[in-house]
Amino acid sequence: MTIQSTVLIGNGVNRIIKDNPDERQISWKSCLEQMAAAAQHKVRDIDQKPLTLVFDELLLKNQNLSRNDLQYIAMGKTFTNGELDLNHALSCHSKNILTTNFCAPFAMYGCGFSPDHLDFAISTPLFPNITENTFSIFRGRKMRNKTYWNINGSSPTSTSITLGLRQYARYQNHISNYLFSTISYSKVKGLYSPLYRPIPDFEFEKSGDPYSWVDLFLRDHIHMVGLGMDYSESILWWLMTEKFWMQRKYPKYIGGLTYHHVEVEKPSTHERVKLNMLEDLGAKVNVVKAKDYKSGHLKIADAIKPGIVKLLKAKDYKGMYKLSLK
Numbered sequence: 001m002t003i004q005s006t007v008l009i010g011n012g013v014n015r016i017i018k019d020n021p022d023e024r025q026i027s028w029k030s031c032l033e034q035m036a037a038a039a040q041h042k043v044r045d046i047d048q049k050p051l052t053l054v055f056d057e058l059l060l061k062n063q064n065l066s067r068n069d070l071q072y073i074a075m076g077k078t079f080t081n082g083e084l085d086l087n088h089a090l091s092c093h094s095k096n097i098l099t100t101n102f103c104a105p106f107a108m109y110g111c112g113f114s115p116d117h118l119d120f121a122i123s124t125p126l127f128p129n130i131t132e133n134t135f136s137i138f139r140g141r142k143m144r145n146k147t148y149w150n151i152n153g154s155s156p157t158s159t160s161i162t163l164g165l166r167q168y169a170r171y172q173n174h175i176s177n178y179l180f181s182t183i184s185y186s187k188v189k190g191l192y193s194p195l196y197r198p199i200p201d202f203e204f205e206k207s208g209d210p211y212s213w214v215d216l217f218l219r220d221h222i223h224m225v226g227l228g229m230d231y232s233e234s235i236l237w238w239l240m241t242e243k244f245w246m247q248r249k250y251p252k253y254i255g256g257l258t259y260h261h262v263e264v265e266k267p268s269t270h271e272r273v274k275l276n277m278l279e280d281l282g283a284k285v286n287v288v289k290a291k292d293y294k295s296g297h298l299k300i301a302d303a304i305k306p307g308i309v310k311l312l313k314a315k316d317y318k319g320m321y322k323l324s325l326k
Contacts, residue, residue: 001203004096006221039062039070067167071161094220102155124142137214138213145325202250225304308323
């Protein structure tokens with residue numbers, strides 16, 4: 001079988017977004033500050049701390065604040081629209097799109113529509129019998145011939161949005177059970193990864209049985225775009241090492257991982273060490289130097305799928321869709 005490519009899009013592509021409250025769109029720093037205001041607690045170094053620890057700090061400092069209160073802030077306030085050109089170009093990379101973005105835009109682009117004519121309602125759950133209110137292993141939605149996976153939760157289900165360290169720890173344990181044991185839901189019992197069976201099924205889409213974004217991440221060649229890969233991304237660091245162990249065992253069936261990094265300013269020592277660590281674990285690092293984040297990410301889009309930017313400039317959205325399926 002031919003190893004497929006799949007793109008994983010992080011919230012880092014929204015670094016160019018400015019606060020625009022009238023459009024219900026604010027920066028991530030402003031979102032954190034709104035969470036802190038709701039908790040009536042001043043967080044030191046709020047834009048420097050890992051998100052997971054800021055979230056848990058707020059809950060610990062205000063016993064009257066619920067997790068759902070903060071999840072609703074994140075759900076309704078951040079990246080509602082995003083940067084249209086980037087969303088559209090990056091969503092045209094592959095048949096499966098994985099994203100840590102909570103909101104709908106990434107799940108609507110790249111389907112041959114103009115950005116002005118998008119409707120999340122026309123997408124359908126990939127596995128309608130699996131209802132996840134807390135975790136997001138099977139949170140894939142089908143639109144035409146493409147599937148979009150909100151791997152850290154999605155805005156229609158606010159309780160699924162993964163923000164705190166305790167949530168990430170429970171989520172990682174749930175994924176571990178899926179890989180090495182079984183997990184069950186109200187209507188579907190005994191689910192486990194097709195890749196961890198005595199005889200692995202590398203073409204799991206053809207069987208008709210449920211599979212997850214985790215299986216796609218482990219099997220396909222992954223292009224990471226817009227992910228800081230800091231302390232908060234503990235699940236992805238773990239799955240990346242698991243992926244390379246599998247690649248050593250099944251080199252013909254398991255793809256690699258390319259980490260795409262936009263360099264606008266001179267990298268800090270911390271940034272260089274992170275990139276080195278990714279390479280040392282087996283990832284290919286693609287550093288793109290650019291004057292700003294938008295132009296850098298468009299260069300990445302064209303590197304993954306040559307011709308995407310030309311079609312974008314021509315507003316040939318149907319052409320972008322056709323190219324994305326190849």
